[in-house]
Amino acid sequence: MCGSVMIGGEYEIRQVIGVDSLFLDFGETKQYRPRESLPAITFTQGKLTCEHYLWGVQHSQTSQLIINARAETAADKAMFSQAWLNQRCLLPVKAWHEWRNQERFEFRLDHSHLLLLGALYIRQHQHEQARLVVLTQNASSQLTQYHHRMPLLFELESGLAWLAGQASQSKPQQFHYHVSSNSPQLGLF
Secondary structure, three states: OOOEEEEOOHHHHHHHHOOOOOOOOOOOOEEEOOOOEEEEEEEEOOEEEEEEEEEOEEEOOEEEEEOEEEOOOHHHOOOOHHHHHHOEEEEEEOEEEEEEOOEEEEEEEOOOOOEEEEEEEEOOOOOOOOEEEEEEEEOOOOOOOOOOEEEOEEOHHHHHHHHOOOOOOOOHHHOOEEEEEOOOOOOEO
16 A cells, blocks of 8 residues: 655645745655655744655564554554654645556546645654654545555645644545556546
């Protein structure tokens, strides 16, 4: 679920979140994958900031990185419960990607150039860069043919409220999605 994201368009990000006059480093426009450093929006000491986190959390019981966590159960999991309370962040992305049988599908919103994905950050070791996991939810009925899960998506107002500690009001059915594929037979639909 959510194996990579496209981040870019710093000007667009600043305009959408209303911080055009602040210096926020959102990095270069490119596709980001697990193990890479992602720019994320946090709420620190009463203001929005941009921090960079490595995508993926190490777990002692597996050699694979944990890159996603279920939004429905993260607050109850020992690994994520503390982060759920006070280490939330939003990933401002242009799109997220899923793969099926070597085919990449890209998901965007029809009405916006920016998606805000809910995530949690965790500092596993004191002298290392903090890491994050993308929160997921059950997929919108429009997207279940691609995957049964999708990122936890927010519009700006509800995303900022969630970032400040409120319960999630995200409903995947509220968004209209644009799906494209790298398959020449499929194209846009």
